[in-house]
Amino acid sequence: MGEEGTEGTVHLLCLAATSGVPLFCRSSRGGAPARQQLPFSVIGSLNGVHMFGQNLEVQLSSARTEDTTVVWKSFHDSITLIVLSSEEGTSELRLERLLQMVFGAMASYRLIDSFLGDSELIGDLTQCVDCVVPPEGSLLQEALSGFAEAAGTAFGSLVVSGRVVAATESWWRLGTPEAVLLPWLVGSLPPQAARDYPVYLPHGSPMVPHRLLTLTLLPGLELCLLCGPRPPLSQLDPQLLDRWWQPVLDPLRACVPLGPRALPAGFPxxxxxxxxxxxxxxxxxxxxxxxxxxxxxxxxxxxxxxxxxxxxxxxxxxxxxxxxxPEKVEDAAQxxxxxxxxxxxxxxxxxxxxxxxxxxxxxxxxxxxxxxxxxxxxxxxxxxxxxxxxxxxx
CATH class of the missing domain: 3.30.450 (Beta-Lactamase)
Structure with a gap:
């Protein structure tokens, strides 16, 4: 079994599906962003062989050379994403899911680059939300639901190091990939006391941006609200925060070290x-x-x-x-x-x-x-x- 992510280079290409014009290129080497770019002739050849297959009604999805794996994927007959990886042990499954996540993150280079690098999270591969288990989850859930209602939104979550500590029912009902992308985005941004960040939801609202409001409750622990034009960030004043979060300050402090650990301290x-x-x-x-x-x-x-x-x-x-x-099991016997x-x-x-x-x-x-x-x-x-x-x- 090869180990994914060992020293190697990953190139991500985004092209217009009909014209083949490159829209952007991103690269990483050894898990860190890299300036190395593929020559235009190579980009054109990779797109050309894919388009040639489409013209013959042949779907080219992946290919392997001695040291590189290539995966193609088109979205809505609008753009084509191509990823090449020379990392040892890279699988088609991992690259296919990478392209799905990249398509959902098209509005943020920072988010795209985080998928190409080494991360402590795994939601990009599993397409499941990275979570942690707080020691007093019911208290935090009650405070979160009350605060979200007071702020005028049904979508709220607590996030530590890109992992969800607690979330409202409406937040959990967000589809894939939104539910994975939002906490991952929060974890990839530099620390700030508060943010009012425009986000597009790939399935829920791909054309009209929502607002992602974040407030840092403790270093590394952020309160996130997904909302429309209201409330303004200024409405989330210190008095409102103190009312809901001061009584659960100790449970909040217990969440901060949970990021990489995921499980409560002392779990057997x-x-x-x-x-x-x-x-x-x-x-x-x-x-x-x-x-x-x-x-x-x-x-x-x-x-x-x-x-x-x-x-x-x-x-x-x-x-x-x-x-x-997309894979299906053919019958009950199987x-x-x-x-x-x-x-x-x-x-x-x-x-x-x-x-x-x-x-x-x-x-x-x-x-x-x-x-x-x-x-x-x-x-x-x-x-x-x-x-x-x-x-x-x-």
């Missing part, structure tokens, strides 16, 4: 677990952390790459299609034969050598674990026990 995880990804495929939410046993190898960046690559592998090859994905668990051993099988990854699906939940010490025969039991413990949280 087995000592062999080095990272986990829990998805609720119907709610389109996920918990992702590589913080357990942080003093052990591998590094957090390496753990994220391992889990991202394993997610891509099991999603593309082993488990049934996720709700809303559905009954899909696996519910799988594992992968990277390196020697002796405990303490190499890495072990296990995936388990139960109903709408899918759990991926990274371990270094557990013997292979114990992986499914470890995953089953962990999923049982995490189920009340998501």
């Amino acid at each position: 995880l087995h000592m062999d677990i080095l990272g986990l990804l829990l998805l609720h495929l119907e709610l389109k939410r996920c918990l992702f952390t590589v913080e357990p046993s942080a003093d052990q190898e591998p590094s957090p960046e390496h753990r994220r790459r391992l889990l991202r690559a394993f997610y891509t592998l099991v999603t593309a090859s082993h488990f049934p299609p996720e709700p809303g994905s 559905r009954s034969q899909v696996p519910r668990a799988c594992y992968l051993v990277s390196g020697p099988e002796e405990p303490g050598m190499g890495w072990r990854l296990v995936a388990l699906q139960s109903g709408p939940r899918r759990l991926l674990l990274l371990s270094a010490q557990s013997p292979t025969h114990a992986l499914r039991g470890l995953a089953t026990h962990t999923l049982h413990a995490l189920t009340p949280l998501l």
